Amino acid sequence: xxxxxxxxxxxxxxxxxxxxxxxxxxxxxxxxxxxxxxxxxxxxxxxxxxxxxxxxxxxxxxxxxxxxxxxxxxxxxxxxxxxxxxxxxxxxxxxxxxxxxxxxxxxxxxxxxxxxxxxxxxxxxxxxxxxxxxxxxxxxxxxxxxxxxxxxxxxxxxxxxxxxxxxxxxxxxxxxxxxxxxxxxxxxxxxxxxxxxxxxxxxxxxxxxxxxxxxxxxxxxxxxxxxxxxxxx
Amino acid sequence: xxxxxxxxxxxxxxxxxxxxxxxxxxxxxxxxxxxxxxxxxxxxxxxxxxxxxxxxxxxxxxxxxxxxxxxxxxxxxxxxxxxxxxxxxxxxxxxxxxxxxxxxxxxxxxxxxxxxxxxxxxxxxxxxxxxxxxxxxxxxxxxxxxxxxxxxxxxxxxxxxxxxxxxxxxxxxxxxxxxxxxxxxxxxxxxxxxxxxxxxxxxxxxxxxxxxxxxxxxxxxxxxxxxxxxxxxxxxxxxx
Numbered sequence: 001x002x003x004x005x006x007x008x009x010x011x012x013x014x015x016x017x018x019x020x021x022x023x024x025x026x027x028x029x030x031x032x033x034x035x036x037x038x039x040x041x042x043x044x045x046x047x048x049x050x051x052x053x054x055x056x057x058x059x060x061x062x063x064x065x066x067x068x069x070x071x072x073x074x075x076x077x078x079x080x081x082x083x084x085x086x087x088x089x090x091x092x093x094x095x096x097x098x099x100x101x102x103x104x105x106x107x108x109x110x111x112x113x114x115x116x117x118x119x120x121x122x123x124x125x126x127x128x129x130x131x132x133x134x135x136x137x138x139x140x141x142x143x144x145x146x147x148x149x150x151x152x153x154x155x156x157x158x159x160x161x162x163x164x165x166x167x168x169x170x171x172x173x174x175x176x177x178x179x180x181x182x183x184x185x186x187x188x189x190x191x192x193x194x195x196x197x198x199x200x201x202x203x204x205x206x207x208x209x210x211x212x213x214x215x216x217x218x219x220x221x222x223x224x225x226x227x228x229x230x231x232x233x
Numbered sequence: 234x235x236x237x238x239x240x241x242x243x244x245x246x247x248x249x250x251x252x253x254x255x256x257x258x259x260x261x262x263x264x265x266x267x268x269x270x271x272x273x274x275x276x277x278x279x280x281x282x283x284x285x286x287x288x289x290x291x292x293x294x295x296x297x298x299x300x301x302x303x304x305x306x307x308x309x310x311x312x313x314x315x316x317x318x319x320x321x322x323x324x325x326x327x328x329x330x331x332x333x334x335x336x337x338x339x340x341x342x343x344x345x346x347x348x349x350x351x352x353x354x355x356x357x358x359x360x361x362x363x364x365x366x367x368x369x370x371x372x373x374x375x376x377x378x379x380x381x382x383x384x385x386x387x388x389x390x391x392x393x394x395x396x397x398x399x400x401x402x403x404x405x406x407x408x409x410x411x412x413x414x415x416x417x418x419x420x421x422x423x424x425x426x427x428x429x430x431x432x433x434x435x436x437x438x439x440x441x442x443x444x445x446x447x448x449x450x451x452x453x454x455x456x457x458x459x460x461x462x463x464x465x466x467x468x469x470x471x472x473x
Binding site for chain 1: 318
């Protein structure tokens with residue numbers, strides 16, 4: 001029994017303590033969080049704009065050019081693997097850019113934007129049409145009504161799926177190892193190949209992801225509860 | 234004040250309005266009645282272009298608002314509208330519901346808008362609900378707020394689209410009372426309703442719409458005592 005404990009302690013030591021390796025994990029976590037945070041912000045911004053573009057209609061009810069463009073963007077992003085999108089950004093589109101994190105942020109932001117756009121579109125469509133009519137009947141423009149009335153309600157509607165999207169995004173960033181960025185996952189795998197000991201680094205990284213995502217979902221839950229204050233249904 | 238010329242409206246292949254001509258004078262209270270599906274709500278909603286007419290002209294205050302060059306948002310600032318389903322802004326408090334349009338459209342400063350909102354709320358006895366959300370109010374209260382929200386813009390005319398149809402019976406009275414008060418104050422009103430008592434008491438003219446045209450128009454007395462159109466006779470026999 002003692003031997004077993006000693007073995008575990010040793011594995012823990014080489015995985016996290018020797019050569020201050022825990023700092024590597026922290027650095028890796030920092031990279032993961034940085035990419036996720038900025039990509040999430042970019043994704044929501046792109047997603048909202050693209051959702052509005054896709055919903056735009058001409059007076060005769062036909063789709064606008066912007067709407068067709070939005071659909072094309074969504075189709076391309078959803079229709080290709082994100083690893084490929086990352087490689088294409090890194091080796092072709094932003095070839096020569098030395099800032100790997102920037103490339104990753106843009107890739108994941110653009111990627112997430114397509115999914116957020118569909119979520120936002122559903123959220124906007126779920127707001128009762130009467131809200132828009134009431135705004136317009138008072139003389140507010142379509143844009144003003146959208147901004148002050150529809151979007152705030154839509155965002156409340158979409159918080160659960162948006163939270164979902166953030167979680168997926170955070171985990172998806174684990175593929176940045178493909179373009180040799182040292183995020184949490186890549187750090188763990190590097191440590192395990194250096195120490196010939198896979199269990200501790202990999203499970204350790206998994207536990208860190210788990211905790212971060214648990215915190216994230218708690219935050220979203222709190223936000224959701226705050227935004228529901230106007231509802232007593 | 235409002236002139237409608239040869240108004241047609243189709244939804245797809247269904248022609249809902251088949252040529253309506255009408256004129257509303259300042260201060261008049263026009264009550265529009267008719268069976269469901271007759272086109273009376275569509276007629277009303279065309280007046281502020283919530284429905285885009287298929288053809289025909291609508292003039293308001295000397296301007297042809299069906300002209301594509303007209304800024305319809307500016308026009309709507311002067312035409313209040315009250316909906317069957319209230320359509321209060323769910324994400325805003327009652328006070329914010331009332332002050333949003335006046336402040337965003339630069340009609341009043343924040344403080345000025347708030348004071349005006351409060352005095353209007355006092356008029357309908359709902360001042361204590363200023364910080365409540367629409368979902369915390371009863372249907373009758375919501376509709377009174379919806380009327381106040383329109384009034385905050387100082388409209389020249391108020392359009393009512395079946396304002397009491399979604400209310401529980403005991404709440405119809407409180408909304409009609411506010412409307413009667415408004416009528417007494419001289420507001421120009423166009424009201425689509427099923428409340429025959431209101432039509433008789435408040436209306437300066439009653440209009441019967443069926444099958445997409447105006448079938449009869451008269452003063453309330455004549456309209457209800459001496460209906461001429463057989464369809465109106467039939468309709469009245471069912472609802473009175």
